[in-house]
């Protein structure tokens with residue numbers, strides 16, 4: 001691209017500037033085009049459905065095996081409200097992570113007109129992704145599942161069927177936090193249930209027969225142990241990354257930061273938006289329902305991308 005006075009460098013060699021990737025690009029679009037972001041990846045969709053199923057299973061055991069048959073009304077009420085509240089927050093965070101554009105770079109924007117509009121200095125090097133034909137901004141990486149370059153891509157998580165990137169990392173952090181919290185809560189309730197029921201007849205303890213109730217609670221404990229281990233580690237890793245202003249990919253590649261690092265609270269503020277407040281814990285923050293409804297009305301139904 002000598003004519004434009006700057007150099008365009010392919011990240012991978014021997015790829016044309018444009019074209020040749022039409023098949024891969026087919027059907028790819030972004031939320032900025034007025035569509036709901038959703039990745040059509042069968043493995044991711046199965047994992048996401050499984051996540052919901054496991055949370056609903058926990059809801060069933062906690063509500064119908066432990067709390068509703070309990071004779072202690074206030075114990076059931078307080079724990080029921082707390083557990084169901086955390087479960088709703090966890091599932092909402094999951095939905096927001098899955099349906100939020102993680103920071104996709106517009107596809108195929110590596111055109112002469114676009115590069116001219118960037119007003120680059122002579123000799124300045126910019127990078128083009130040969131897979132999605134986009135100009136790759138600093139810290140963006142190509143995701144082969146999303147088939148797009150994602151700004152500040154951390155990793156692709158099949159459990160949320162999406163990439164974790166610049167725009168949805170906060171929801172992913174909330175998802176891991178709320179799942180860890182309901183898992184701890186479920187483990188505590190299971191412990192209390194076992195402690196209470198070994199002192200009385202199991203028949204009086206639950207509406208289910210003792211073997212069924214024990215089986216259901218043991219499976220819940222195994223699930224909760226697995227979930228709390230996985231999500232607590234993930235939550236810790238994410239907070240560590242945010243406080244160091246470094247994504248998982250950058251850490252693994254051991255990339256030297258060329259960007260101005262926003263560390264500790266500055267990093268947290270950048271990801272969660274604004275100074276510390278309760279809004280940080282709200283997965284509904286910034287939800288534009290009106291815009292979603294407008295898209296639905298205009299198009300006669302919500303369209304999904306990728």
Ligand SMILES: [Zn+2]
Nearest residue numbers: 129132142149
């Ligand atoms: Zn790309």
Ligand SMILES: [Zn+2]
Nearest residue numbers: 143146156163
């Ligand atoms: Zn991805």
